[in-house]
Amino acid sequence: YYKVYLGLGANLNDPVNQINQAVTALKALSNTKNEILVSSFYTSKPMGPQDQPDYVNAVACIETKLEPLVLLAQTQKIELDLGRVRKDERWGPRTLDIDILLYGDLVIDYPNLKVPHYGMKLREFVIYPLLEIAPELYLPDQTTIKTLSETVSLNGLTKI
Numbered sequence: 001y002y003k004v005y006l007g008l009g010a011n012l013n014d015p016v017n018q019i020n021q022a023v024t025a026l027k028a029l030s031n032t033k034n035e036i037l038v039s040s041f042y043t044s045k046p047m048g049p050q051d052q053p054d055y056v057n058a059v060a061c062i063e064t065k066l067e068p069l070v071l072l073a074q075t076q077k078i079e080l081d082l083g084r085v086r087k088d089e090r091w092g093p094r095t096l097d098i099d100i101l102l103y104g105d106l107v108i109d110y111p112n113l114k115v116p117h118y119g120m121k122l123r124e125f126v127i128y129p130l131l132e133i134a135p136e137l138y139l140p141d142q143t144t145i146k147t148l149s150e151t152v153s154l155n156g157l158t159k160i
């Protein structure tokens with residue numbers, strides 16, 4: 001099984017409910033263990049354009065035999081099922097967003113999937129939930145989550 005870490009984020013129509021529904025859908029994935037580790041939920045100011053609601057974020061860890069592009073197709077389907085409209089402007093408000101952060105210790109560089117997720121090292125709304133559920137985690141480049149948590153500023157991240 002690959003141990004896959006996923007970033008969950010939403011800031012439109014009942015984000016907490018969106019993330020809960022995403023967790024339920026992730027548990028139901030084929031070739032995937034149905035126990036899933038989920039961090040606390042956190043609110044934070046939008047990174048990027050500020051003229052949008054605060055985000056709710058969490059990180060989940062699944063153990064899956066699905067290959068990366070298969071899982072990507074499944075997570076995109078979950079986003080659509082929960083009302084994501086792909087016309088979303090880049091960095092604009094959105095219903096559920098599922099980012100594949102880490103895929104075991106794979107380094108993936110497809111046009112439509114880059115792992116480790118390009119922005120995770122800079123995002124307190126990814127690093128702190130990760131630290132909560134996987135404090136011993138390190139990235140393929142041997143950076144540890146602990147080290148990253150000391151370098152990224154909290155700027156208003158609040159556990160709900």
Ligand SMILES: CC1(C)Nc2nc(N)[nH]c(=O)c2N=C1O
Pocket residue numbers: 008009010044045046047048055057090091092097125
């Ligand atoms: C628009 C952008 C970059 N900003 C975010 N900002 C926060 N706080 N949380 C997110 O999940 C998030 N997602 C995004 O895609």
